Amino acid sequence: MIQAKWILMAAGLALLTACSSGEDNSAATDATNETEETTSETKEESVEDSADADVAEEELTEEEETEENADEEGETVQAEPLYRVNPANSSVEPISDANPQAVLITIDDAPDKQGVAMAETLKELNVPAIFFVNGHFIDTDEEEENLKKIHDMGFAIGNHTYSHPNLKTIPEDQQREEIVSLNDRIEEIIGERPEFFRAPHGVNTDFSRALVEEEGMVLMNWTFGYDWEQQYMEAGALADIMVNTEYLRDGANLLMHDRAWTAEALPAIVQGLEEKGYEFIDPAAIEGVE
Missing domain, CATH: 1.20.5 (Single alpha-helices involved in coiled-coils or other helix-helix interfaces)
Incomplete structure (x- = not known):
C-alpha cells in the first residue's frame, strides 16, 4: 500500500x-x-x-x-504692370501700390549724335528711359550700330516716325508708311518692334491713334520739356529748369532730345530729381508693354 x-x-x-x-x-x-x-x-x-x-x-x-x-x-x-499712361495728359500713373513719386525719362530724335553717350550716362546712373527713334537716324551701318548699342544697354526703343513730319499735314497712307515702315526697320535691326509711339510735335490724328493701337504700341506725348528753346540750350540752364519747373510732379513724363547740351545736363538733371525724392519709372512696367 x-x-x-x-x-x-x-x-x-x-x-x-x-x-x-x-x-x-x-x-x-x-x-x-x-x-x-x-x-x-x-x-x-x-x-x-x-x-x-x-x-x-x-x-x-x-x-x-x-x-x-x-x-x-x-x-x-509676365509681371503685372505697375503704371499706366494717362491718355489725357501723358502723365504716368501708379497702379495699385506702385510708388507714385516717380517720373519717366524719354529721349526724342535718337540716335543722332549724342544718343549712345546719353544711354551710357543713364546706364551708369542706373536710370531707365525710352529712346524714341527717327528713321532718318538709322540709315547707315554706323547708325544701325548705335541703335543696337542703346538697345543692348537695356533701354526701351520707341517709334518717332521715319522722317519726323507733322502727321496732320500728310494723308493717311503716308502716315501709315511713316509709322509702320519704321517699326519694320527697327525690328530688322534689333529683332523686336517698338512698344511705344510719340508723334512729332505731339500732333496725332484719329488715323494715327488707331494705327498705333493696331501695331500694339503705347501712345504718349509728354508733360514738359525745354531743351529746344533758345534760353535752355545750355547745360546749366536746362538742368535748373528741368528740376525746378512748376510742372514737375508725380508721374511727370519728361521730354528731352538727343542734343549736346542735353547730354551734358543729364547727370545734373538725374541728381536733382533724386534729391527731390523721385524714382525713375521702368518703361517695361508700363501697362500695354508685353
Whole structure:
C-alpha cells in the first residue's frame, strides 16, 4: 500500500510538471507570434513609407524638370504692370501700390549724335528711359550700330516716325508708311518692334491713334520739356529748369532730345530729381508693354 501510494504521488507530480511546462511554452509562442506580427507590421509600414517617399520624390523631380524645361524654352511669367499712361495728359500713373513719386525719362530724335553717350550716362546712373527713334537716324551701318548699342544697354526703343513730319499735314497712307515702315526697320535691326509711339510735335490724328493701337504700341506725348528753346540750350540752364519747373510732379513724363547740351545736363538733371525724392519709372512696367 505504501509503495502504491508513492507511485501515485510520483505520477501526479510528473503530470503537474508537464502542465506547467506547456503553459510556459504557450506564453513564449504567443510572445513570439506577437513579435513576428509587430515586425511584419513595421516592415509593411516601412515599405509604405518608402513607396510614399518615392512618389513624392518622383513628383518633385517632375516639377523640377518642368521648371528646367520652361527655363530652357525661355518661358517667363509676365509681371503685372505697375503704371499706366494717362491718355489725357501723358502723365504716368501708379497702379495699385506702385510708388507714385516717380517720373519717366524719354529721349526724342535718337540716335543722332549724342544718343549712345546719353544711354551710357543713364546706364551708369542706373536710370531707365525710352529712346524714341527717327528713321532718318538709322540709315547707315554706323547708325544701325548705335541703335543696337542703346538697345543692348537695356533701354526701351520707341517709334518717332521715319522722317519726323507733322502727321496732320500728310494723308493717311503716308502716315501709315511713316509709322509702320519704321517699326519694320527697327525690328530688322534689333529683332523686336517698338512698344511705344510719340508723334512729332505731339500732333496725332484719329488715323494715327488707331494705327498705333493696331501695331500694339503705347501712345504718349509728354508733360514738359525745354531743351529746344533758345534760353535752355545750355547745360546749366536746362538742368535748373528741368528740376525746378512748376510742372514737375508725380508721374511727370519728361521730354528731352538727343542734343549736346542735353547730354551734358543729364547727370545734373538725374541728381536733382533724386534729391527731390523721385524714382525713375521702368518703361517695361508700363501697362500695354508685353
